[in-house]
Amino acid sequence: MDPQHPDKRDPKQYIDLGHSKAENHLKTQVALYEKRKQYDASTTNVLRAFFWTNLFGFFYHYLKSRFGRKAPYQFYPANGDNGIYPLITGQDTVAIALLSDWATDTVESDQVAYVVSTYDPDYTIHLGDVYFVGTPREVADNFTDANASWHYGRHGSLALAGNHEMYSNGKAYFNELLPAMRIRKGDEVATQQAGFFCLENEHWRIIGLDTGYTSTNRPFLEVIFKPDCSFRDEQLAWLRNVVRLGDPTDTRGIILLSHHPYFSSFRDDHPVIGRQLREIMGEAARPVLWFWGHEHRLLFYDQFGFPDGIRAWGRCVGHGGMPVEISEPNRGNLGQLRLYDRRxxxxxxxxxxxxxxxALLKLQGTSLLVDYIDQNNVVVVSEEWTVDRQTGGLAVQTLSVRDGIKRYEPVANKDA
Structure with a gap:
């Protein structure tokens, strides 16, 4: 707990946080214990709270979530909703704020939310990870309580699932968070019905993809069979038949959103999702702009794709609320890494x-301006994308890069 802000979590709790499910469940219980201790400091009650919250609570919730069933997978059509939402029309610019790994309930995450609110974007989208394990209490602290700092966009908010939501089998994500996410659809306001979606206008399609549901497996099995974050059949059918992602006559620019990265210079790649998209989009699949989180960094990659997958410009925006990692890259795809905020x-x-x-996206006709803004409201990097409506091809121009952002020189990569 932060002693200067006793109602907020201390970022020290998140330093060196591993990805084991047991550790994250224990961290959740420790956070609950510290809050209870704050309101009753007598020795007897503090000891009782420690044992009931930390030890017994940990074993109860860990066994219940890890050995229980996952929340049922939700997909379209659902309640008459097909998951495609027209972006607001009648204004020159449509603004969309993207945050990932933001839901830490810290002073830093509140700062970021406040800066977002000063721009009053039309839409806000969370790319996943409600810490530590996406419990109802954690969803409430970050999103739904009266004093939660999440900023709801003027025309809607949406949320993807990360792996941390699935550490508690996704129950709070589907039952608590999605019902709180709403988006304007014509004259009506729709509630988010599934963990994926498509926002679109006449020039752009922004497609939120679910990699979270398949990011965990059954206890013990996940040690032998590592989850690959692949798209479930229901999502693939929606992409193929409803979104019609493979339609060669649709030349709108494609922007993908997901929690997990397609490729990485730091942690695991997830080539299967690029391969699945290639099967839908066909051999002539054009490159896309792809935003993801999962890694707690701000990264910029040049266009890259595995031989059997689509090609993409990757943008990692996983620096929403977790302590931001600034270690040097240590694996794969180093030839594509171009910019890295190591301040x-x-x-x-x-x-x-x-x-x-x-990241703040501003859609203006066939142009897309993206500002990457830090918690002090400083624009770290600014870039402009344009879509060629004849071919659907994308082009990017870097407008500004703040001092202190590390640049990486292009090198050959045999996988490109």
Missing amino acids: VRERIRGMPVGYNGF
């Missing part, structure tokens, strides 16, 4: 951490 904001337990932030 040091402070040290927590001796570890240097960077600046939290978000």
Whole structure:
């Protein structure tokens, strides 16, 4: 707990946070214990809270969530909704804020949410990870309570699932978070019905993809069979038959959103999702712009694709609320990494951490301006994308890069 802000979580709780389910469940219980201790400091009650919340609570919730059933998978059509939402019309610019790994309930995540609110975007989208395990209490603290800091867009908010929501089998994500996500659809306001969606206008399609539901497996099995974050058949059918992603006559620019990365210079690649998209889009699949989170960094990749997958410009915006990692890249795809925000904001337990932030997209006809903004409302990188409506091809121009952003020189890559 942050002693200066006793109602917020201390970022120290998140330093060196691993990806084991048991560790994240224990962290959840420790956070609950610290809140209970704050309101009753007598020795007897503190000890009772420790044992009931930390130990017994941990075993109960861990066994219940890890050995229980996943929440039923929700997909379209659902309640008359097909998951395609027209972007607001009648204005020159449509603004969309993208945040990922934001839901930490810290002072830093509140800062980011406040900066987002000053831009009052039309839409806000969370790309996943409600920490530590996406419980109803964690959803409420970040999104739905009266004092939660999530900023709802003027015309809607949507949320993808990350792996942390699935550490509690996705129950709070589907039962608590999605019903709180709403979007204007014509004269009506729709509630988000599934963990994927499509926003579109005459020039652009922004497609939110679900990689979270398949990011966890049954206990013990996930040690032997590592989850690949692949798209379920229901989502593939929606992409093929409803979104019609493979339609060669649709030359609108394609922007993809997901929690997990297609490729990475730091952690696991997920080539299966690029392969599945290639099967839908065909051999002539054109390159896309792809935003993801999962890694707690701000990264910019040049166009890349695995031999059997689509090609994409990758943008990692996983620096929403977690302590921002700024270690050097250590694996794969180093030839595609171009920019990396390695500015040091402070040290927590001796570890240097960077600046939290978000991406602000502004759609203006066939142009897309993207500003990457940190928690102090500083534009770190600004770029402009344009779509060729004859071919659907994308082109990018970097407009500005703030001092302190590390640049990487192009090198050959045999996988490209």
